[in-house]
Amino acid sequence: xxxxxxxxxxxxxxxxxxxxxxxxxxxxxxxxxxxxxxxxxxxxxxxxxxxxxxxxxxxxxxxxxxxxxxxxxxxxxxxxxxxxxxxxxxxxxxxxxxxxxxxxxxxxxxxxxxxxxxxxxxxxxxxxxxxxxxxxxxxxxxxxxxxxxxxxxxxxxxxxxxxxxxxxxxxxxxxxxxxxxxxxxxxxxxxxxxxxxxxxxxxxxxxxxxxxxxxxxxxxxxxxxxxxxxxxxxxxxxxxxxxxxxxxxxx
Ligand code: G
Ligand code: G
Ligand code: MN
Ligand code: NA
Numbered sequence: 001x002x003x004x005x006x007x008x009x010x011x012x013x014x015x016x017x018x019x020x021x022x023x024x025x026x027x028x029x030x031x032x033x034x035x036x037x038x039x040x041x042x043x044x045x046x047x048x049x050x051x052x053x054x055x056x057x058x059x060x061x062x063x064x065x066x067x068x069x070x071x072x073x074x075x076x077x078x079x080x081x082x083x084x085x086x087x088x089x090x091x092x093x094x095x096x097x098x099x100x101x102x103x104x105x106x107x108x109x110x111x112x113x114x115x116x117x118x119x120x121x122x123x124x125x126x127x128x129x130x131x132x133x134x135x136x137x138x139x140x141x142x143x144x145x146x147x148x149x150x151x152x153x154x155x156x157x158x159x160x161x162x163x164x165x166x167x168x169x170x171x172x173x174x175x176x177x178x179x180x181x182x183x184x185x186x187x188x189x190x191x192x193x194x195x196x197x198x199x200x201x202x203x204x205x206x207x208x209x210x211x212x213x214x215x216x217x218x219x220x221x222x223x224x225x226x227x228x229x230x231x232x233x234x235x236x237x238x239x240x241x242x243x244x245x246x247x248x249x250x251x
């Protein structure tokens with residue numbers, strides 16, 4: 001028994017599930033969308049975190065199939081929510097760099113959007129800066145994604161490889177300010193949240209603060225004109241039903 005075999009079986013036996021973490025408009029407190037976050041509902045070990053199995057799936061290539069399942073499941077759920085009247089909710093989906101560069105990614109994505117009858121503008125693909133190591137290839141892909149009409153976020157912004165001169169020419173929509181910068185918002189005078197927000201505004205990008213855990217962080221972020229955020233202060237990632245109730249109570 002290896003983790004690799006376990007992951008194959010988990011796909012066959014449908015043991016993966018999606019949790020969702022709401023993203024809120026900070027000024028009004030209303031939910032604008034959710035980020036989907038995978039878990040493995042292991043029959044013996046219970047709910048397993050993606051940090052335990054995503055890196056393995058990236059190494060052995062299973063991330064392509066798992067990623068397909070995640071995209072399809074997230075899009076199906078989003079269409080369902082739209083049909084239930086939660087009309088303008090958006091869905092963030094984390095895309096591994098390996099999945100992003102896979103030759104079938106664009107075809108997979110188009111099929112999933114069609115199958116689920118989803119307007120692409122509600123889907124928000126979260127990619128990390130490491131994708132831009134190969135700038136020519138990623139620019140080509142980003143342009144295709146823009147044609148399709150999906151939104152793009154740079155996840156964990158500020159922690160990875162990023163050249164600001166490259167960033168300015170990327171067809172992206174959102175910057176997600178990494179939790180580490182939100183963590184020391186009021187403890188560190190050299191915090192770089194304000195410069196990130198200013199740069200994002202200059203480039204006409206929407207800013208999303210990650211990992212908001214307390215009221216003080218929320219207040220400072222609002223003051224700095226960061227418009228969107230997520231974090232334990234509002235809610236942890238939750239199963240589909242609890243998420244739906246939360247959205248309905250906070251529209
Ligand atoms: O939800 P959190 O709880 O523990 O997620 C941990 C890490 O796993 C994060 O870096 C997150 O981006 C990543 N992750 C969660 N869900 C997915 C997914 O569906 N695909 C990929 N590639 N990464 C995911
Ligand atoms: O890498 P990515 O940003 O996709 O993953 C987000 C990760 O952050 C997930 O593991 C999610 O569960 C976690 N997360 C979300 N909000 C908070 C928070 O307020 N505090 C902490 N510690 N983790 C959070
Ligand atoms: Mn993310
Ligand atoms: Na992140």
